[in-house]
Amino acid sequence: MYKRILTVVMALAFVVGLSGMALAWDTSTANLTQSGIGNVANITQDSQWNVLNATQFGVWNELYASQSGVYNDSYLYQKGNYNNAEIRQTGGDNDSWAYQSGYDNYALIAQAGGTNYAYSVQSGNSNEMDLYQTASISNTSYLYQQGDYNDAYIKQVSGNNFAESEQSGDHNALMLDQDD
Secondary structure, X not given: OHHHHHHHHHHHHHHHHHHHHXXXXXXXXXXXXXXXXXXXXXXXXXXOEEEEEEEEOOOOOOEEEXXXXXXXXXXXXXXXXXXXXXXXXXXXXXXXXXEXXXXXXXXXXXXXXXEEEEEEEEOOOOOOEEEEEEEEEEEEXXXXXXXXXXXXXXXXXXXXXXXXXXXXOOOOOOEEEEEO
16 A cells, blocks of 8 residues: 555656646747947857847848747847848747848848748848748748848748738849748
């Protein structure tokens, strides 16, 4: 009888320990704000839940971010001058928002996972947007560019694919490639 009770108590302790481990998320949060001149940021996140909030304003701007985990969220805002952003996400659920405003622009969002969501807005000048999504469940992308040279490339592979693009003025171009 004593051995049986001890065995049941040990089994319960083991199950409770495992469920406690399942509830304890490994989280990484990066908040970045830059303002003037050289602005370069390299951010790597490798946790179960990754969150990136990045804001750059002034002259040279550049952001390189890599996220790997179960949940990846990135929010990027760049304002003026040379701009450049590369966001790479791998994991179960990937969400990325990128907004750039003026001058040379360029944005790359590459996502590989179960569910991918990307939203990008570029406003003025040289523009360009490359978006790559590979998913086992679904890919969703929204892209809006407003003025000047524009250019967009969206490639979605596997899962349910949805892409929406709106370009307004100047040279415009869009290439959309969707595979099942």
